Structure formats: C-alpha cells, structure tokens
Amino acid sequence: MLRSIGILVVCAALAAPAWADDEPGRIAVSGEGRVESAPDMAVVTAGVETTAASAGEALAANSAAMTAVMEVLTAAGVESRDVQTTEIGLNPVWTGPQPGREEEGMRISGYSATNLVTINVRALDGLGGVLDALGQAGVNRIQGIAFSVAEPRALEDEARRAAVADARARAELYAQAAGVELGPLMELRDSFAARPPMMLRAEVASMDAGVPVSGGSVALTAQVEMVFAIAD
Template sequence: HPMRPQMRATMRPLVPTLLAAGLLFGGPALAQETPRQITVMGSAQVEAVPDRATITAGVETRAPTAAEALAANAQAMAEVFAALEAAGVEKRDAQTSQLNLNAVYEPYREGAEAPPQVVAYEASNMVTVKVRALANLGKLIDALVGSGANRLYGIGFDVSEPRPSLDAARREAVADARAKAELFAEAAGVTLGPVVTIREDTGMGGPQPLRAQAAMAEAVPVAEGTVTLTADVEVVFGIE
C-alpha cells in the first residue's frame, strides 16, 4: 500500500557482540597447561642394635574332654605366669595373646563308613612377654620352659627409641629420590626443578630382624642381632 511504512530488517554480525559479552563477563576459562613433573621413590635403610625383645610362648594340653583340657591348661598357665613374676617380669609386660580349644579326631581310615570320631580335646594358650633388659632374655626362656610352657612361637627384637635412626633413614631416602630424579632428568634432556611434594610411605611396618651378631644370654644362647629401619618417600619434582 502506498501509505504503509516500509520496515527494513537489518542483519548485524553477532561475533563482535559475543566477543564483547565474553570480555565483559569473563568468558570461558582458558585451558591450563598440565604441569611438567617427575615423580620418584626414594628408599633407605639403617641398622640399629635392639634393646628390647618380645617372646611368644604357650602351653598346649590334651585331655578326653574339653573341660579337662581347659582345666589342665589353666593350671599350667598359672604356673607360667608365676614363674615370670618370680623372674622379675612386671604384670604389664605379660599378656595372654591367644586361647584356643580344638577337637582332635581319630586318624582318617580309607573306606570307613562312619565319619571320624572325636578322640580328645586340645587347649592352647599363648602369652606374649616384653623383655626390657636383653641380658635377662635367656633366663626368661628357661623360666618359661621350666614352668610348663611347651610351645615357643618365636622371639622378636625391637628398638625402644627408633626416631634417631628413622630420621637418618628419611634423610637418605630423600637424597636417594633426588639422585634418581637427576638421572631421569638428564636422560630425558630436561632440567630438574624444585620439589613440589614429599610423601612418606609408612606401609612397610616396624623394624625387621636383619642379622645376628654375638650371643649374649647366660642361659639359653640368644643373639640379639641388629634390626633394620626402613624409610620410603615419594618426591615430586618440577621439570623445565
């Protein structure tokens, strides 16, 4: 119609507007570069002379009934504890660690129609003794056996103050990690940067027996040997 105003649509590019909005509101985050790092494990061991021990011994008794086996075991263990007390072991250093009662069956017979029958009951009781003076270790073993302990499960040695030896192992472990990192960086043609993180791996447990030295007990010959303390660390270095 000649009187109708004409309307014109104007198409403007949207890119500048979107760019302006992006600048105004911060826009999408720029992708960050992955930090260049190298991760190595360092390990070190130091030896220390133990100054305390742990004895695990016990009494095993067998009787026709469960009640008789337990009664005989209790009596024998009472004598064991009395012997330990007479040998100077404090009550806090002797602790019952395990008590078991098991049925004993007759030997298996091939072709037997009936299942094996119970012929006896066996009771076993274990006691763990901490020995704070290693000079008394042999005498304590004699006291245990002489009082009725018929099972000796083992002797473990330990260090009462392991911190100085562990700290020395930790320093050596970090130095071991750095030496490995420097070697890897040189082989890869990169420059080793600063330390990013250090994490100690504590999953190795306590000190472990390493080797025996000289016998030191007056009664039963027992060698205290040495124990080895281990430190393991994970070190992350930056690389350039």
C-alpha cells in the first residue's frame, strides 16, 4: 500500500513540469490614456465666519449673514439643488494673558461661528459675477474653487480607448524587441482614475463682470493592464 502511494506522488511530480511547458508565454503591459478638455462647471466652497462675545450672538450674526448669502445666490441664478451646506462650526476664541499677568492663563474672550456651503456654478461665464456677489454679501471665507466637466462620460471613454491603444503599442514593441510574435489578448483590467479631474494649464480668463477667474483645463486619465499571449 505504501509503495502504491509513493508511485502516485512521483508520477504527479513528473507530470507537473510537462503541463507547465505547455502553457504559452505571456507579455503583460500597462497603458495610460489622458484626455484634456475645457471645464464647463465650477464648484466653489465659501461661507461666513462671525465672532461675538457670546455663542448665541455669534450664531445669530452668522445666520443673518448666511441668509443674505443665500438670497444673493438665488438672485445670481444658482438653483437650490446646487447649494449644499458642508460645515457648521461654533468654537470659543481663546485669548492669552496680558503681559505681566501670565498667572491668569488662557481665557475665553468670545465665540466664533462658521457656516460653509458648496456651490455648483454651471455657467462659467457667470462665475466671476457670482464670486463678486458673494463678497458683497459678506462672505469672508472662500476655501477653494475646483473646475470639472458636468458630463464626463464621452471623455472617459476616449481616455479608455487611448489607454488600450497605449498598452497594445507597448506589447507590440516588447514582442518585436524580444523576437517573438504577439498573440491574442488574454486579460484586460480597467483601473480608471479620472475623478476628480486634475487642473492643468491655467490661463487667466477675465469674466465679463466680477472677479477674474482662471478656468484652465481639466484632464481625465484612464489606466489599463493587458496580458497578451506569445504566438507559437
């Protein structure tokens, strides 16, 4: 019985290399495609920070200021669905001791209230005017502006096609350099990574009215991994 088991193990070990030799060689490559486009919308994060002696006064002043901001946005044509509150905060304002009175330590001298909103501006030609109106309404915090494409699907597909073409070109180059013939595609993995889009080449473009704004261009990038067989 033990001899039979030993024979089976030896046979299996001898058969494994023969199976591995039958497996065709492979060429694994990666490819990248990038498409640039002018943005057609902007996302602005802005709001109001107010300070007062008490927490209630700070919140009341902040609420009044943000009400004015919302009214300005409505007047500028920004729809309610394009405005979203992203941060509300209330914090004490600490003041250090006066010179010569260090033993008193830190004390609360007031309170600071913050309210930030994210605004989708879908008409870039009006972005400068929106920013100008926000400033006049009392906005004193602008966290940043990001530019993007509202409907990126067509650009994403173009980037994917470019990534596949790039990977195939690399595989053909490697096959030629190695002196072999490229066989059929065996595997393809998509690792699309285009969101959020990246800012590129910011050329200053003054709007018809309001704050000068640089739209530049955005890039959508796709990556693929492809495995080709080596033809016999």
